Amino acid sequence: MPVFYGTEVASPLMLGTAQYPSPAVLAEAFRASGAGIATVSLRREQGGGQDFWSLIQGLGTRILPNTAGCHTVKEAVTTAHMARELFGTAWVKLEVIDHTDTLQPDVVGLIEAARILSQDGFQVFPYCTEDLGICSRLLDAGCEVLMPWGAPIGSGMGLNNRYGLRSLRAHFPDVPLVVDAGIGLPSHATQAMEMGYDAVLLNTAVARAGDPAGMARAMALAVQAGRAAFLADPMAPRDMAAPSTPVLGKAFLT
Amino acid sequence: MTITLNGAALQTGAATLADLLYEAGFGPKVATARNGAFVPAGLRASTPIAEGDRIEVLAPMQGG
Numbered sequence: 001m002p003v004f005y006g007t008e009v010a011s012p013l014m015l016g017t018a019q020y021p022s023p024a025v026l027a028e029a030f031r032a033s034g035a036g037i038a039t040v041s042l043r044r045e046q047g048g049g050q051d052f053w054s055l056i057q058g059l060g061t062r063i064l065p066n067t068a069g070c071h072t073v074k075e076a077v078t079t080a081h082m083a084r085e086l087f088g089t090a091w092v093k094l095e096v097i098d099h100t101d102t103l104q105p106d107v108v109g110l111i112e113a114a115r116i117l118s119q120d121g122f123q124v125f126p127y128c129t130e131d132l133g134i135c136s137r138l139l140d141a142g143c144e145v146l147m148p149w150g151a152p153i154g155s156g157m158g159l160n161n162r163y164g165l166r167s168l169r170a171h172f173p174d175v176p177l178v179v180d181a182g183i184g185l186p187s188h189a190t191q192a193m194e195m196g197y198d199a200v201l202l203n204t205a206v207a208r209a210g211d212p213a214g215m216a217r218a219m220a221l222a223v224q225a226g227r228a229a230f231l232a233d234p235m236a237p238r239d240m241a242a243p244s245t246p247v248l249g250k251a252f253l254t
Numbered sequence: 255m256t257i258t259l260n261g262a263a264l265q266t267g268a269a270t271l272a273d274l275l276y277e278a279g280f281g282p283k284v285a286t287a288r289n290g291a292f293v294p295a296g297l298r299a300s301t302p303i304a305e306g307d308r309i310e311v312l313a314p315m316q317g318g
Contacts, residue, residue, distance in 0.1 A: 016318030026316075041317025042285060044260040049313020050281040056314065066317045074290070081292040082285035082312055153318070203318030 001036070002198040004145050004176055005091070005123040009036035009062060012193065012223045014178065015216070016203025023055050025212050030059045033216035039064045039093055039201065042083055064125060066093035071106070073113045080117050092117065093125045093147070093180075093201075103153040103181075107134045111141050118142025127180050130164035132171055139175065146172070147180035147201065150192065154204045156184025159191055169196045186215075186222030193226025194234065255305040272298040274309065285312045 001008050015035035020026035030038065038061040043049075056063060065083035070076035073096060080092045096113050098106035105128050114124050118141055126138050130148040138146060148168060151157035159165060160182065169177060176199070179192040183202040192200050200223060209215035257264055259278065268274035271286060271293055286293045287310040293301050303309070 016316075018316040018318045020316070039317050041315045042312040043315040045280055045284050045311050045313035046260075049315060050283055052316065053283045053314040068317055078287060078290065078292050082287065085292075085294060086283065086285040086312070086314060207318075 002176055002178075004125070007062070009199075010034065011036040011220070012199040012227060013189075013220055014039065014064065014180075014199055014201035015061075015206060015219075016201070017052075017056060018203055019207035020212060023051075026207075027055065027059065029206055029212040029216040030061065032213040032220070033206070034220050035061055035216075037062045037064050037199075037201075039066055039203070040087065041066050041068050042079070042086055062091070063087050063089055064091050064093050065089065066127075067095045068093075069097065070095060071097050073109045073116070076109070076113045077116050080113075080122060084122065090121055090123045091125065092122050093127060095127045104149070105129060107131065110134075111137050114138055114143050115141035125178070130161055130168050132164075132167060135168060135172065139172070145176045145178065147178040149181040150179045150188065150200075151182025151184075153181040155182055156205055157182050158184055158188035162191070162195070165192070165197070166195055183219075186218045189219055189222040190226035190229070193223050194229045196230050199223075255303075257303060257305070257307045257309060259309050260311055266303065268303050270299055271301040271303060271309065274303055275311065278311075280311055281313070283313060286310065287312075 002012050011034045013035045014037040015033050016039045038059050065087045067076040067079040076096045096106045096109040098104050114126050117124050124143045125145050125147050126143050127147050135146050150159045177197050178199040179197050180201040183189050184205050189200045206212050206215045268277050289308050
């Protein structure tokens with residue numbers, strides 16, 4: 001099971017808590033998923049915050065607060081401080097968003113915010129791109145986990161740059177890596193795990209499924225399959241066919 | 255005095271941030287910021303409220 005900042009979590013599946021049709025469906029999906037980590041956010045209190053707090057406490061998972069929607073370093077750092085107090089954890093999924101259409105990270109701001117927060121005792125999970133240079137700087141800034149996107153948040157497109165994700169895995173073999181965002185299908189989650197990623201983080205694919213609990217179950221199986229395949233050392237692909245049945249001893253029947 | 259509480263104008267006589275939270279009826283599980291700066295729970299009672307302040311009161315919410 002993945003280890004983040006010295007803590008082993010129960011599953012390589014990390015699940016968001018947004019967009020479910022009801023609190024009951026959310027809870028059912030989490031039970032079906034076996035997720036080890038629930039991502040949460042904080043917003044202006046409009047009456048539902050205390051109920052949601054009770055709900056997430058009942059999920060039995062570790063909590064990973066995010067800084068979703070923050071577009072500046074200052075916003076993200078302040079939000080992280082508020083989250084640390086509110087949720088009682090030094091873990092933070094750090095988002096500094098650059099572009100409103102793609103929700104891609106502002107990687108420059110991300111590195112600066114990661115450095116500030118790491119120095120202040122936070123354990124930062126940066127939502128980043130798969131760029132090797134950026135990821136290297138995030139590690140220098142104090143991050144011990146990287147969370148490159150698979151595709152834009154909520155798009156369900158899967159792994160847009162498998163080459164980049166493979167390169168990242170190869171360059172940082174000892175760093176816990178999580179594909180965060182873009183997962184739409186269980187097969188996408190499996191692909192990430194087959195590559196040797198330590199976990200996947202997804203939300204919309206489960207929350208917006210016709211049967212969220214059913215999809216949560218499928219995702220749980222998918223990450224297990226992908227992890228087992230990685231550990232089993234997959235064969236290398238070939239350009240040409242290679243007979244799996246021995247040619248030697250074949251009958252001459254023409 | 256008039257302040258801005260979670261984006262809306264509010265008339266209040268609250269002397270401190272702790273008083274304001276009580277007056278507005280917020281639950282116990284909230285985090286606060288004054289004029290863009292985080293105010294830890296332990297400092298709310300000693301954080302004065304002044305004319306024009308922007309107060310943010312955040313609570314746990316769904317997130318991905």
